[in-house]
Amino acid sequence: MLLAALSLFLLFAPAANTLRNVVFDGYQQLFPLERTTDPVAIVVIDEEAIAHYGQWPWPRTRIAELITRISQAQPASIGLDLFFSEPDRFSPAAMADEMPILPTNLAKALREMPSNDEQLAKAIEGRNVVLGIGTTSDVDPRFRGPPRAAPVVTSGAREAEMPNWPGYIGSLDVIDAAAAGHGLMNSGPQDQVVRVVPIVERIQGVIVPTLGVESVRVAEGVGLRLDDAPGGLLLLRLAGVSMPLQRDGTAWIRYSRHDESRMVSAFDVLSGKLDPERLRQKVVLVGVTGLGVLDHKSTPLGEFVPGVEIHAQIVENLVNGVALVRPTFATWIEGAVFILCGFVLIWFIPRLSALQGINLVVFLVLLLLCIGLVAFRHLHMLFDFAWPALGTVAVFGTVVVGTLSEAERQRRVLRDQAAHMAGEVDAARRIQMGLLPDPREALGNDRRFKLAALLEPARTVGGDFYDCFHIDSRRIFFVVADVSGKGLPAALFMASVKSHLKSAALRGGDVGEVLTRAQAEIARENPEQLFVTAFAAILDVPSGVIEFSSAGHEPPFVRTPRGAPERFEMPGGPPLCVVEDFVYAPSRRRLEPGEWICCVTDGATEAMNEQREFFGVERLRASLSWMPEDIDPANLVERLRDDVRRFAGDAEPADDITLLVLRWEGGAEAEA
Amino acid sequence: MNVSSRRFANAVVLRVEGRLDQDTCAAFTTDLMKSVDTAAAEGGAVVLDLSGLEYISSAGLRCFMLASRQAKAQHAKIAVAALQPMVAEIFQISHFNLVFQVFPTVREALGAVSGDAAAAFEKG
Numbered sequence: 175m176l177l178a179a180l181s182l183f184l185l186f187a188p189a190a191n192t193l194r195n196v197v198f199d200g201y202q203q204l205f206p207l208e209r210t211t212d213p214v215a216i217v218v219i220d221e222e223a224i225a226h227y228g229q230w231p232w233p234r235t236r237i238a239e240l241i242t243r244i245s246q247a248q249p250a251s252i253g254l255d256l257f258f259s260e261p262d263r264f265s266p267a268a269m270a271d272e273m274p275i276l277p278t279n280l281a282k283a284l285r286e287m288p289s290n291d292e293q294l295a296k297a298i299e300g301r302n303v304v305l306g307i308g309t310t311s312d313v314d315p316r317f318r319g320p321p322r323a324a325p326v327v328t329s330g331a332r333e334a335e336m337p338n339w340p341g342y343i344g345s346l347d348v349i350d351a352a353a354a355g356h357g358l359m360n361s362g363p364q365d366q367v368v369r370v371v372p373i374v375e376r377i378q379g380v381i382v383p384t385l386g387v388e389s390v391r392v393a394e395g396v397g398l399r400l401d402d403a404p405g406g407l408l409l410l411r412l413a414g415v416s417m418p419l420q421r422d423g424t425a426w427i428r429y430s431r432h433d434e435s436r437m438v439s440a441f442d443v444l445s446g447k448l449d450p451e452r453l454r455q456k457v458v459l460v461g462v463t464g465l466g467v468l469d470h471k472s473t474p475l476g477e478f479v480p481g482v483e484i485h486a487q488i489v490e491n492l493v494n495g496v497a498l499v500r501p502t503f504a505t506w507i508e509g510a511v512f513i514l515c516g517f518v519l520i521w522f523i524p525r526l527s528a529l530q531g532i533n534l535v536v537f538l539v540l541l542l543l544c545i546g547l548v549a550f551r552h553l554h555m556l557f558d559f560a561w562p563a564l565g566t567v568a569v570f571g572t573v574v575v576g577t578l579s580e581a582e583r584q585r586r587v588l589r590d591q592a593a594h595m596a597g598e599v600d601a602a603r604r605i606q607m608g609l610l611p612d613p614r615e616a617l618g619n620d621r622r623f624k625l626a627a628l629l630e631p632a633r634t635v636g637g638d639f640y641d642c643f644h645i646d647s648r649r650i651f652f653v654v655a656d657v658s659g660k661g662l663p664a665a666l667f668m669a670s671v672k673s674h675l676k677s678a679a680l681r682g683g684d685v686g687e688v689l690t691r692a693q694a695e696i697a698r699e700n701p702e703q704l705f706v707t708a709f710a711a712i713l714d715v716p717s718g719v720i721e722f723s724s725a726g727h728e729p730p731f732v733r734t735p736r737g738a739p740e741r742f743e744m745p746g747g748p749p750l751c752v753v754e755d756f757v758y759a760p761s762r763r764r765l766e767p768g769e770w771i772c773c774v775t776d777g778a779t780e781a782m783n784e785q786r787e788f789f790g791v792e793r794l795r796a797s798l799s800w801m802p803e804d805i806d807p808a809n810l811v812e813r814l815r816d817d818v819r820r821f822a823g824d825a826e827p828a829d830d831i832t833l834l835v836l837r838w839e840g841g842a843e844a845e846a
Numbered sequence: 847m848n849v850s851s852r853r854f855a856n857a858v859v860l861r862v863e864g865r866l867d868q869d870t871c872a873a874f875t876t877d878l879m880k881s882v883d884t885a886a887a888e889g890g891a892v893v894l895d896l897s898g899l900e901y902i903s904s905a906g907l908r909c910f911m912l913a914s915r916q917a918k919a920q921h922a923k924i925a926v927a928a929l930q931p932m933v934a935e936i937f938q939i940s941h942f943n944l945v946f947q948v949f950p951t952v953r954e955a956l957g958a959v960s961g962d963a964a965a966a967f968e969k970g
Contacts, residue, residue, distance in 0.1 A: 656904060657904075658904035658905055658907060658908040659868060659904065659905040659908060660868050660905070703908070703911070703912060703915070704908065705904075705907075705908060705911065707904065707940065724939075726939060726940040726941055726942075727939070728939060729939065746941065747941050747944075748940055748941035748942065748944050748945065749904075749907075749940055749941075752911055752940070752941075752942075752944070752945060753941075753944045753945065756944070776903075776904065780901075780903070788901075788932075828867070828868075829903075
């Protein structure tokens with residue numbers, strides 16, 4: 175997955191550049207360079223100057239005067255963001271040529287006067303003036319030889335990656351020769367935000383520094399050194415300052431905000447209004463701004479400044495040592511950071527809650543952006559952590575989707591298992607229900623008694639059961655029982671208990687003996703130590719004598735004709751398998767014809783409604799007393815079941831409900 | 847349901863509150879067995895204070911039965927006390943008085959199982 179993300183990154187690398195620029199511009203805007211030193215002043219030939227001294231280009235004498243005036247303020251050097259490639263057409267000789275109507279002697283006198291170019295050269299001479307050079311893609315016929323650039327001491331071979339221009343435009347030889355240095359005027363592309371500017375480039379193999387750097391060099395009166403530096407960088411050094419450069423001789427400029435305090439109007443200089451202190455010992459750059467937006471550039475701070483100001487910012491970067499670089503290992507670090515974050519997420523996300531996961535991602539992204547800012551501010555290095563951050567978010571998304579689909583898969587497996595389990599539980603439930611006899615089939619159609627039973631299963635398989643069968647031709651046995659607990663163990667135990675009870679009953683003896691005997695048998699096969707409550711009875715059908723015993727079971731209700739339901743009180747004993755040597759004793763009662771007996775399990779008395787109240791013995795008694803006197807047992811169990819259901823309402827039944835009703839109709843009379 | 851335990855000399859009184867049924871009995875069984883083990887190790891007794899027990903299902907009764915059997919096997923004493931009417935009726939129907947000594951109050955139960963514990967209970 176990380177590989178996929180990495181290849182995606184490579185695919186979108188061009189788009190990443192745009193993103194990177196946004197991030198780097200963001201850094202610049204968050205922390206614009208605070209100007210702490212003031213090494214540069216800019217003399218601008220602005221609209222005010224042009225308005226006063228005539229349209230551009232000015233006669234070179236005017237420029238000579240400007241330079242003279244500037245130099246009177248004792249600047250460290252003067253860098254002209256200008257070149258003078260053609261002879262000045264305002265030179266006296268040129269004027270004479272232009273105006274044939276002039277008297278010959280006047281024309282002759284004009285032709286003998288020094289040219290404006292010579293006057294400019296004189297003004298430049300010995301005044302630490304740097305002239306601009308513009309690079310061209312073709313050799314300009316006027317400037318065939320290499321430019322007069324001060325030699326740059328180099329070591330290493332990387333400078334070979336700098337662009338090498340075939341041609342250039344400089345100044346007339348007479349002016350050029352008077353200059354103390356030559357600097358590139360190129361201050362970055364016109365229509366883009368200027369983030370990276372060329373600091374050194376080559377023209378016909380000769381290394382030429384940019385105007386600002388050259389002006390500093392001239393001011394210091396030393397030579398430039400260009401060396402290889404770690405991280406695939408170059409290091410430009412002069413006097414006590416240095417500036418790291420990218421391999422192609424460019425540098426990322428750390429911008430400060432546009433500041434009018436470093437701008438001086440050429441009008442103030444020429445009209446003598448200038449305070450000389452504003453230029454003293456400074457690098458003075460001279461540029462033209464009065465020509466509209468011809469040479470204006472956008473900065474990452476979102477400002478639109480004259481090209482000469484970019485040169486000034488280069489000087490400030492150089493002098494303060496704050497220029498930014500992006501070492502070649504930056505991309506590798508960014509990649510490694512991304513992979514690290516990716517692994518952190520892949521490791522932690524499946525182990526964290528969703529909220530913690532999101533917090534982790536937000537934390538990682540913020541951490542990356544902070545590291546980027548710290549590197550920018552304190553190390554002057556540009557790390558682009560935007561794409562690792564984006565990648566991290568992407569990995570997070572992928573991991574979350576992966577985790578979700580894994581969770582979904584697990585849920586499906588669980589659901590399948592649950593369905594399978596439910597299938598088995600249902601099967602167990604069906605088998606259990608199948609064990610219960612249909613009273614009519616089991617007992618035949620005997621008019622002397624009626625027996626009906628019903629087991630209403632709860633959702634989970636439970637341990638209730640009832641049974642009824644003939645012991646011999648006179649007597650029937652019936653039992654209602656409830657195994658402790660629920661689920662498959664209870665269901666299995668119930669099956670065993672039922673068969674033991676039946677075999678114990680068929681072996682004869684009174685009902686107490688039946689229970690005692692069954693308990694002994696059941697206890698032998700009871701590893702889970704379950705127990706079972708049971709109400710068991712033997713009815714002698716002809717006489718109506720019922721013999722019964724309870725093993726910890728809910729007492730049944732009996733109701734004689736014209737009587738009220740009464741609880742069947744009896745001594746009984748504990749549930750089977752609680753006190754294993756307990757001997758159960760029988761009780762006896764002679765039923766009246768029409769008397770019925772109703773046995774229930776605690777699923778009925780302990781049925782709960784939504785208010786968590788129990789149905790209880792008293793509601794059972796009330797429900798039974800409302801039943802019509804001559805009600806059929808089958809009818810009675812259904813009505814009683816309905817009463818319990820109605821009481822429970824929407825509450826889910828917690829336990830099985832088992833109801834068994836026997837009604838003795840009378841012995842011989844009914845038979846006859 | 848909620849179980850809290852207090853010691854009086856060598857007896858532990860486990861107060862059981864709420865409803866003891868299929869869903870709650872597994873955790874309770876663990877607690878109860880631990881107390882029985884402790885009582886057995888110290889030759890002491892466990893008294894179940896059921897004054898807060900509202901309901902007990904057959905699964906809950908089985909849990910009591912298991913505790914009683916373990917206590918018997920380890921020669922520890924166990925008694926129940928202060929049954930609410932509904933639980934008392936369940937005990938009566940189930941004849942669980944054959945399984946446990948049943949006392950109306952915790953004080954009487956402690957008195958029956960351990961003189962020291964009863965003295966400690968009186969003190970406070």
